[in-house]
Every structure is written in C-alpha cells, then in structure tokens.
Amino acid sequence: MAIVGVMGSGKTEWLELSVPLGHWIAGQGFDLLTGAGLGVMLSTARAFATTPGRKGRSIGIMPSEAHPEHGFVPLAGYPNPYIDLPVLTPLPRKQPDAPADALNRNYVNVLTSDVVVALPGGPGTLDEIRLATRFGKPLICVGPEPAFEGVPPGTRIVGELENVFAFVLARTSTGAG
Template identity: 60%
Template sequence: MAIVGVMGSGTTEWNDLAAPLGTWIAQSGHDLLTGAGKGVMLSVSRAFSGTKGRTGRCIGIVPTMPDAVLGFAPLAGYPNPFIDLPILTPLPRREPGATAEALSRNHVNVLTSDIVIALPGGHGTLDEISLALRYPRPVMCLGPDEAFASVPPEVGRSTRLDDIFRFITAQTAMKQSSGSAAR
C-alpha cells in the first residue's frame, strides 16, 4: 500500500477532519506518516493507532536537538504516544523566514510520503505543500478554503473527506498499475 503523509497544524487538532482521515488510512491498510507532534499530527495518529485490525504503521519524523551523549535527542513532547516508528532526524524544523533552499525535516516528511494530505496549518505546512510540488508528490488540501488561500491553484483542495479518500485511492491505484513499488 502507500505511505500517506498527513501534514498540518502543530497546535490545533482539526479533529473533525484528522480523526476520520486517520481511521480511514488505517482501515485501508496504508502507513501513516506525520511530524510526530501535537495538533493535527496527534489527532490523526491517535485515530490511526486506535483502529482495530490495522496493518499499517504510524511513522513519525521527530525533530531533535544536539545531545552530548546520544548525538541527537527528541525535542520535548516528541514523539507523541501514538507513533509506532519514530525516526529521528538532525534536520531542524522549518523556521519562519527560512530560505526556500534551507533543508528541514519537512523534506524527510514529503520525500518519504507517497501521497501528501495537508490540513490547515502554519508556515511548516505551507512549506510541505511547496515541497510536494517541487519533488512531485501527489498532494491535496483538506479544510476550509481560507486556510489554503496562499496555496498555488494547481493543488487540489476540498472540505469533504470523501474527496480525499477518492484521491488517495486513485493515487494508490496509479502507483500500483505503474509497478513503481519502490522509488
């Protein structure tokens, strides 16, 4: 199946969108990838992990800080308790005002995902949408239009979960029919 990256706010859960999305991803047999934090990441991971009979893993790309003993250690509050596979990266979180060329853990989030779904968020989420376009990954936004006002018009968006489910299903089918199980 696919690794579905769900990006969004690190503070607001958007539970009415994130929870049913996490449940559907789990029921569909996909893996879930998030930034391993709070907000949307917590809500979607909680729903995914709580789905009975799931076969996929909940992957979290964990931001870190230098540590004299471990080399790098997770930032406080990371990973959230629903992450099955935490992946520590020495790359920093995307800082406001960083140049487009600046490397961040957002690159790992997007490049590891087969499909990117963006819920409302801040500058980090907008960066992940831009990276999905740059490193062509299928991307679609879920949430109110005003949350994505600065997103390029070629990025699909919807307020309906059914549209997102159809998008993921279609992208997964295209990937399987092209025989590109590995990148």
Template identity: 50%
Template sequence: MTTPLRPLTIGVMGSGKQPWTELAAPLGRALALAGYHLLTGGGQGVMTSVSEAFCAVPERVGRSIGIVPTEPIADGNGDAANGTFRALPGYPNPFVEVPILSPLPRHLPDAPPGTLSRNHINVLSSDAIVALPGNHGTHNEVGLAVHYGKPVILFGESEHFADLPASLVRTVSLDTVMDFVRTVR
C-alpha cells in the same frame, strides 16, 4: 510468484498546535481501514489527532510513523558535536509507533529558500500528501510536495489555503480525499 505491493505511505501535514480533530480523526480512521501507513511530523496538534484515530483501528495493516525533530546531546564536557541526538520535548506523541529521529532542523519561517529541514523527509518519504490547515511548516511541506511532484490534496476550508497554489485540489469531503489517495500508486 509475485511480490505483494507494499502499503502506501500517506503523509498528513497540518498544524502542530490546533488538532483539527473534525478533519484529522475521520481521516486517520479512513487511512487505517484502507491499509495505508501514516506519516506525520510526530508532534502535537493535527499530528496527534490523526495518529490517535489511526492507531485506534484494531488489526490494521499500516503503522503510524513520525519524523521526529531532535536536539544534540552534550557530552560531559558540554560538547554537542558528538553526533548523538534526542527527540525534542513533546516528541514523539504517544501514537507514533515508528519514530524516526532526524538531525535536520524544523522548518523556520525565516529560513532561506532551499534550506534543508525535516519537512523534506516528511514529503519525500510519503507517496501522497494530505494537508490540513496549518502555518508556515505545513505551507512549506505543500510547496515541497509540488516541487518534488508528490500528489497533494488540501483538506479543509478554502480560506485556510488561500496563499497556496490555486491549481491544488481543495476539499472538505473525506470521500474526495480518500478517492484522491486511492489514485496514487
């Protein structure tokens, strides 16, 4: 008897403010129809639009996973060191089916190189990364994917990725993204 392969987890990274629906919604549907799990940061923008489209596919195999930033909960004495955390306001978005609370902080633009953040969980828990346009957090995740040898593709107009390594594949074609994802094992 052979053990069936688990569905791959595809991390979709992108802006937490701008939804990029024209890219994220078709991508979410395609990933769900292909039987993948979806992993995002669980927030707004791209994370919501890709997750909403993913979850709208009936009878899909995969689940929508969100790595959720948290804040410590203070006890009655105001002590936040009791090890209890809650999701930050606005997290997870309504389309996250499996929220994973992380006490690691969000990536800050002025963080020293090598600083651990929840972006590490996003990248290391994904079998491949599809990056949509975003800002410092998205660019950090792309850098981490390159550092850790995770397959990564940039989905959107080239000017949105101008400061990322030229060696990375850039495309505006959903077919190219899905062909790339299908090569991952």
C-alpha cells in the same frame, strides 16, 4: 504498502477532519506518516492507532536538536504516544526566518510519503505543500479554502473527506480491497 503523509497544524487538531482521516487510512491498510507532534499529527495518529484491526504503522518524523553525548535528540514532546515507528533525523523544524531552501524535516515528511494530504496548518504545513508541489508528490488539501492562502497555484483544495479518499485510492496501488 503505501505511505500516506498527513501534514497540518501542530497546535489545532482539526478533529472533524483528522479523526475520520486517521481511521480511514488505518482501515485501508496504509501506513501513516506525520511529524510526530501535537495538533493534527496527534489526532490523526491517535485515530489511526486506535482503529481495530489496523495493519499499517504510524511513522513519525521527529525534529531534533544537537546533544553533546548522543549527537541528536528529539525535541521535547516528540514523539506523541501514538507513533509506532519514530524516526529521528538530524534535521530541525522549519524555522520561520529560514531561507526557502533550508533543509529541515519537512523534506523527509514529503519525500517519504507516497501521497500527501494537507490539513490546515501554519508555515510548516505551507512549506510541506510547497515541497510536495516541487517534488511532484500527489497532493490534496482538505479544509476551508481560506486556510490554504499562499499555496502554489493549481493546488487541489477540497472541503470533503470523500474527495480525499478517492484521491488517495486513485494514486496508490494497495488498499484493503
């Protein structure tokens, strides 16, 4: 079963994109991977989890912080309630002042995904787009083109979800069929 990673804003839900995308991923029988937080991560996971008859699981890669007794614990608010399989890593969120190659949970998000779909977001989303490009992951961005300022040259940006659906199906070997 293919894992479709959906990256995007941790604040804005982009409902017109995230809800139909979450339903579609579930309807195809794919697993969904997000960062387990709010914004796009929450709305996509909610749509995915509430799709009748879904077969895939909602996977959430959580940022953490050190804890004296438990080693690491999720940051407050993680995972959102629509995550079936929360994955706790000892990796933090990407910090704005961190070097470009600083390890963070974005590596796990991208490297675990078979296909990466990016919705508009902030610096963390841009980092995930750059990592997908660096590691040769199939990547497509959906939303208004100005929302993707700073992505690597040649990054595919589309305005319609139908283009995303075709892209994902062409790069995965499974689907509802």
